Amino acid sequence: MDKLVKKVKVAFRTDASVQIGTGHVMRCATLANYMREQRFEVYFVCRAEQGNLCEWLEQAGYTVLRLDASKPLDQARDAQEMKLRIEELGVRPDAIVVDHYGLDYRWEEAMQSITGRVLVIDDLANRRHACDLLLDQNYNEDLQNRYADLVPEHCRLLLGPAYLILRPEFYQAAGRRRTRDNHIRRVLVFFGGSDPTCETLKALEAMDSITNRPYGVDVVVGSANPHRFRIEQMCSQMGIQYHCQIDYLADLMAEADLSLGAGGVTMWERCFLGLPSVVTTVAENQIASTKAAAHFGAVFWIGWHEQVQPANYLHILSNVQEPTHRWEAMSVKAKQLMASDRTEPGHSLIDYLKST
Structure with a gap:
């Protein structure tokens, strides 16, 4: 019975800034809203870059763990800091959703010690991933083959516009x-x-x-x-x-x-x-x-x-x-x-x- 009522806990790792835009955070927020409707427990981990949307996420009712943005993004440092922030929060996520072009299999492997699943949102197909599920909602003429050598064999692929994350x-x-x-x-x-x-x-x-x-x-x-x-x-x-x-x-x-x-x-x-x-x-x-x-x-x-x-x-x-x-x-x-x-x-x- 406890298993039936247990909330699924999900952490989103994504960023917004003047330079990279707001698209990553916006689509994660859309997905998070659907999760919240399903009674998931959701929180965000974001770098406090100029042009970030941390306050906007907080106004939407989400807990936001801010990462230091005073230095350029480094995957090892980012993973270590994220682990510390999650430990401080005292909540072990059932899954981490990462939507970030600057992170790859090295960061994802580091996350596997603190979560049950790593889910990736990507559309570049230009780097390896160590994930359980990958979502690429874009249209591409060679979509089915783009990730052939970039994800583990067990990884589930959701590919194409049919999986577009749209707001209601x-x-x-x-x-x-x-x-x-x-x-x-x-x-x-x-x-x-x-x-x-x-x-x-x-x-x-x-x-x-x-x-x-x-x-x-x-x-x-x-x-x-x-x-x-x-x-x-x-x-x-x-x-x-x-x-x-x-x-x-x-x-x-x-x-x-x-x-x-x-x-x-x-x-x-x-x-x-x-x-x-x-x-x-x-x-x-x-x-x-x-x-x-x-x-x-x-x-x-x-x-x-x-x-x-x-x-x-x-x-x-x-x-x-x-x-x-x-x-x-x-x-x-x-x-x-x-x-x-x-x-x-x-x-x-x-x-x-x-x-x-």
Whole structure:
């Protein structure tokens, strides 16, 4: 009987910063929220980098153990400090979920002495892992073979967009989704929580050159964006709707006819809702999946951020009504890619933890 009522304890090791963005923490928080609904006991371990989301997580009701960020990340030191913090908390986790590009099998092996399971969220497939389960929710043309030599034989693999970690509002928005045509009435601009390459400012500079825009615009930034106050001022001057650190992004995506954004998790959220998007890759880990999605016809990739200038955004935004863009066909392909006729979130990882 005690076993039936015992709470599963899960520790998340992930980071957010101005430099690496907020995507890792945001998707872990989404997963943690689902776990909490299942009465899991969840806490986070994060480095206190500039632009971290520790306070945001605490406001959401989670315990956050902060790691020292005064020195560059070192796997051995990070593992040792995490062990100490967990010991201080006095809770042995049944599983540790790690979503971090700077950690690999060496860190994961060190965790096995303090937990029953190590679960990895990854999409790079560029390093070895010592884990029991690996989740890669991205689309890739060679997805089934990417981790062949990178994980132990016993590791369970959850691969592809069918395992995308989506917040509940995206399923609600999917229930209201409409068939889009080639007429653009509203444009959404969102380049991630921190937007380290300043794509939002580039896009606004381009829009400022367009007189009598035939569409409305919503600009979204995160609280980790160091230029958010300048962006807010520009939006006010240009008559553009400004949104900061919101919880209704899915609604804005559902209302939009076209989006400008980066690759990564938010690209898949747009695809899930069938929102055509012009994608700029702002991190190397986004390139392969964005290329694959563009080849499928689900997005329009305009290139690497260093080569994308305001003039590139201006060309797109000045000609969005041109029939050659075929936004309607892109919307259909995006939904096909994401299998977005599903109505319930995939709980495969949670089910795995409950069964072990």
